[in-house]
Amino acid sequence: MHQRLQKFTISAIFASLLATTAWAGPHPADPTKGGxxxxxxxxxxxxxxxxxxxxxxxAAKGPRTVVFEVGGTIDMGRDTLEITEPFLTVAGQTAPSPGITIVKGGIDLKTHDVILSHLRVMTGADGQAKLSGWEADAFSTVAARNVVVEHCSFLWALDENMSASGPRFTGNSVAEWRAGTSHDIVFRENIAAEGLANASHPKGEHSKGSLIHDNATNITFYRNVWAHNVERSPLVKGGAQVTMINNVIYNPGHRAVHYNLMNLEWGGHDYVTGEITAVGNVMRGGNDTDPGLPFLMLGGDGDLKYFGKDNRAVDRHGNPLPQFGRYGETRARLITAKAPLTDISRYSTLPSGEVETSVLQTVGARPWDRAPDDIRVLFFVAEGRGDIIDDEKEVGGYPHTVATFAPFVEADWNLDTMTPKSGRYPGQKAGPQEKLSSRDATMRQP
Structure with a gap:
């Protein structure tokens, strides 16, 4: 009886969402209009x-919006898509069902003024031997700026699922270092899940959520889900500046949020204090979470300035977990700030007690037309299930979709927001979306 009541409650939540939510369009805090x-x-x-x-x-030049007249799976064959031309919007919401899924590869974004929406990236080990050297991110910016990544699903990375990276030291001053690496990046409503642990990465275990590299600044995480990653949800490196609002972290392994300026990487350079503002986030332990794991951990030698408010951290049984802890015996200091270190007034902020229900409704690619693995990950978060994995085969492997085709009709879309004028997205489904077996589907019939 309890299991049936739980499933009904989850279904009701999703049904309410589908009736009321829009899933695309600009936000007043966005740093770019893309293409x-x-x-x-x-x-x-x-x-x-x-x-x-x-x-x-x-690869095309000039301002452009990429739309899709095909849906299905793009097999990259262990290559990475590179984005090097600026002023780009990629509108995955325009694809016919089942949308666009990229497998056996990832995306490296190396330019500026880009918006990516409603894509799925499922990198995977693709049969490569452990420690063999295949180490792709699902998504990373590389010395990029003015970027919005929204409503995407990143699974099964060999390095990080969703990161902002670039060189540490470009130029001769802190301002030049920060200008030369990734800055002004917004990650909104994305899933970063199931980074592969003991797979083909040459360093060994590498189930990682998000890396914010040294000196990256104005990096915002708003309403994302990290699930089943050993570490880095996110890892903020030396001198970086990160804002986290209303995110959900589920089943972290050894670390959830952590900061680390490593002397081994900064040798010869003066340290720069990092900054994290964290408001209304939720961390919930799962099957793989270390007992007593804190929400935030501090390692390395460099100091961290931190503002935290209304962040919840509980174990898988709902017992409170610490807000702060350390790893390593180093001189790093936690400097507590009395006010947010960035302007968070641009974002609507929910109380932490409302975050999980709200975020699970809207997060990821095409919430109106979810992929089976997105449904599985989100329902497992809601149900307190799931594990860190070593290989995509443990959860069924790559999707096998059939290509679908439908014309993109410009007159049917608001091109300034890339939303359909009808209010109905391609492939939009009514009611709750669940991944049901044949038997379960039969039992749901009236």
Whole structure:
């Protein structure tokens, strides 16, 4: 009886969401408009490269919005898509069902003024031997700026699932260092889950959520879910500046949020104090979470300035966990701030007690048309289930979708927000979305 009541409650939540929520469009705090007012480029094939491909659209020059007249899986064959041309919007919401999923690869974004929406990236080990050297991120910025990554699903990375990176030291001053690496990046409503642990990364265990590299600044995480990653939800490196609002961290292994300026990496350079503002976040332990794991841990030699408010941390039984802890015997200091270190007034902030229900409703790619693995991850978070994995085969392996096709009709879309004028998205489903077996589906019939 309890299990049936729990499933009904979850279903009711999703049904309420589907009736009321819009899933795309600009936010007043966004640092860019991407490819707004540029030309429309249509993706018409699932081939990894060539005419009509996503790769060709990404490589095009000038302001542009990429739309999709095809849905299905793009197999990158262990290659990484690189985005090097600025003023780009990629609108995965325009694809026919089941949307666009990139497998056996990832995305490296190396430019500025880009918006990525409603894509799925499922990197995976692809049969590579342990420690063999295949170490792709699902997504990373590389010395990029003015970027919005929203409503994407990043699973099964060999390095990080969702990161902001670049060189530590470009130039001769702190201002030049920060200008030369990633800055002004917004991660909003994304899933970063199931980073592969003991897989093909040459360093060994590497189930990691998000890395914010040294001196990256104005990095915002708003309403994301990290699930089943050993560490880095996120890891903030030396001198970086990060804001976290209303995120959910589920089943972290050895660390959840952590800061570490490593002397081994900063030798010869003066340390820069890092900054984290964390408001209304939720961390919940799972099957793999170390007992007593704190919400925030401090390691390394450099100091961290920190403002925290209304952050919840509980174990898998609902017992409170510490807000702060350390790893390593170092001289790093936690400097507590009395006010937010960034302007958080630009974002609507929920009380932490409301965050999990709200975020699970809207997070990830195409919430109106969820992929089976997104449904599985989110329902496992809600149910307190799931584990850190070593290989995508442990949870069923890569999706096998059939290509679908539908024309993109410009007159049907608000091109300034990339939302459908009808209010109905391609493939939108009514009612709750659950991953049901044939038997379960039969039992749901009236």
């Amino acid at each position: 707004a007012n540029g030309r429309i480029i249509r993706v018409t094939t699932l081939a990894k490269a060539g005419p009509g491909s996503l790769a060709e659209a990404l």
